Amino acid sequence: MQPPFHRLEEYARLSPFELGLAEGWDGSCQFFPKRTVIRREGDPIDGVFFLKDGWVTSSLLMRSGQKQIVKVHLPGDMLGFPSLALETAGETLEALSEVTLCHISNHDLSQLFEAAPGLSLGIFLSTQKERIALMRQLSWIGGSSSAERMAAFLLDLHDRLALSGKVASGTFPMLLTQEQVGELLGITSIHVNRTIKDLCRSGMIEQGSRSITIKSFERLRALSPDEPPTYAGEPRWRRLGGK
Amino acid sequence: MQPPFHRLEEYARLSPFELGLAEGWDGSCQFFPKRTVIRREGDPIDGVFFLKDGWVTSSLLMRSGQKQIVKVHLPGDMLGFPSLALETAGETLEALSEVTLCHISNHDLSQLFEAAPGLSLGIFLSTQKERIALMRQLSWIGGSSSAERMAAFLLDLHDRLALSGKVASGTFPMLLTQEQVGELLGITSIHVNRTIKDLCRSGMIEQGSRSITIKSFERLRALSPDEPPTYAGEPRWRRLGGK
DNA sequence: CGGTCCGTTGAGAGTGATCAACGTTAGTGG
DNA sequence: CCACTAACGTTGATCACTCTCAACGGACCG
Numbered sequence: 001m002q003p004p005f006h007r008l009e010e011y012a013r014l015s016p017f018e019l020g021l022a023e024g025w026d027g028s029c030q031f032f033p034k035r036t037v038i039r040r041e042g043d044p045i046d047g048v049f050f051l052k053d054g055w056v057t058s059s060l061l062m063r064s065g066q067k068q069i070v071k072v073h074l075p076g077d078m079l080g081f082p083s084l085a086l087e088t089a090g091e092t093l094e095a096l097s098e099v100t101l102c103h104i105s106n107h108d109l110s111q112l113f114e115a116a117p118g119l120s121l122g123i124f125l126s127t128q129k130e131r132i133a134l135m136r137q138l139s140w141i142g143g144s145s146s147a148e149r150m151a152a153f154l155l156d157l158h159d160r161l162a163l164s165g166k167v168a169s170g171t172f173p174m175l176l177t178q179e180q181v182g183e184l185l186g187i188t189s190i191h192v193n194r195t196i197k198d199l200c201r202s203g204m205i206e207q208g209s210r211s212i213t214i215k216s217f218e219r220l221r222a223l224s225p226d227e228p229p230t231y232a233g234e235p236r237w238r239r240l241g242g243k
Numbered sequence: 244m245q246p247p248f249h250r251l252e253e254y255a256r257l258s259p260f261e262l263g264l265a266e267g268w269d270g271s272c273q274f275f276p277k278r279t280v281i282r283r284e285g286d287p288i289d290g291v292f293f294l295k296d297g298w299v300t301s302s303l304l305m306r307s308g309q310k311q312i313v314k315v316h317l318p319g320d321m322l323g324f325p326s327l328a329l330e331t332a333g334e335t336l337e338a339l340s341e342v343t344l345c346h347i348s349n350h351d352l353s354q355l356f357e358a359a360p361g362l363s364l365g366i367f368l369s370t371q372k373e374r375i376a377l378m379r380q381l382s383w384i385g386g387s388s389s390a391e392r393m394a395a396f397l398l399d400l401h402d403r404l405a406l407s408g409k410v411a412s413g414t415f416p417m418l419l420t421q422e423q424v425g426e427l428l429g430i431t432s433i434h435v436n437r438t439i440k441d442l443c444r445s446g447m448i449e450q451g452s453r454s455i456t457i458k459s460f461e462r463l464r465a466l467s468p469d470e471p472p473t474y475a476g477e478p479r480w481r482r483l484g485g486k
Numbered sequence: 487c488g489g490t491c492c493g494t495t496g497a498g499a500g501t502g503a504t505c506a507a508c509g510t511t512a513g514t515g516g
Numbered sequence: 517c518c519a520c521t522a523a524c525g526t527t528g529a530t531c532a533c534t535c536t537c538a539a540c541g542g543a544c545c546g
Contacts, residue, residue: 187535188535188536190535191533191534191535209543
């Protein structure tokens, strides 16, 4: 299975039929230019997406006009699942870069749930993983200073990009503007700037034009309010999948 | 289906076999006294729970010692699902009152996924609903003042308790201490007190010994940073479930 | 070569944290 | 039933982190 589709097998060895399904998605994918709104809060729900390439934000708009970014999605993520429980979309999906998406209609999804148990379980567990990620982000914002949030965010992004081989000796691309980082961490873009500068001055990170380099993992991890969770591998899935 | 088990049918009409499964849970339930830790972060994962009666918090502990309450669970909620994606439990479940829990082992859960498609889909969608709730809470904490967070929290709790008929003319039980409300909303217990007092002074709410009364829904809703989402009913499920 | 978006920096204001003390309720054992 | 104790709620004073407002520099794009 070619990246980023290999992530579908993270929890489950897939059957040839299931692999075929995923290849079917690959065949019919759509491109979106940078800054496109893929689906807006309140839009009708036409299924979910598999993010083949590019970065996508998921955000909520409050009545005050304040935007809260809830997740930065990277290649291999599945998008739009929370809205399945709602009448209309509950989050805005927005392209941070040029993006390649595979669209999975409600109809295809229902067939998948019926006929592809391994893929279903893998998707189910990956959405639980997203819940864990949300819980962590909540704890960052609810109980940490701006520097601590920033450290946690940078380490998390680093680790997730490293899984796709997008990191070279601590350096990884940063496609968010400082304003967007602020919307993600619940601080002002101005304060994001000061916080980043502080981390640079103290030698923990360096910033390139559209990249970040982590200079001291040790000190950044010491600053971070929590440690990354250990995800269950296939053995746990096997227990859940029966047999 | 007797409350709170009726919530399992929120998304799916259940087959007689599926109803039997749920009744089986009911037969083998456990009691926990107030303040018991049901499962601690890092504990081995022995399945999930159905909350039959009582209130339970789900929380994360940060290295600083700060606790972030991530969710207040009410009767009918399913607990412990996020940890299925992890090697060890990712959240601490703690009884806020005397609690009745039905335990569902990994083995039972795998059988359920295989043989009870309606129940499986209902559970899947309810976990997506939890994601929506987490996203909303994140936006409250990330982008609102303490008074706004408090308004959103009180309205949300009111609405969820109203679904179980636990609300009488705006009055509902409040089983959290002010310290716990603080851990939920990301503010100090001292500031929780001041915020509640302010809301009382301005006539929006009144506080009883272990209860809250909402006096002006209109003004509290105007203060709240967002509006409650509209959850999809059975029609949407039918589309997803196939047939 | 303009314009817009993004990043950067300064000064001042405000919300909420911290520290400290006291009142009140509830639970416990005599 | 009362005394005692601990947990919870309440209030004041001070401090710090972060927001707001404002201005300017630089980079990318048309």
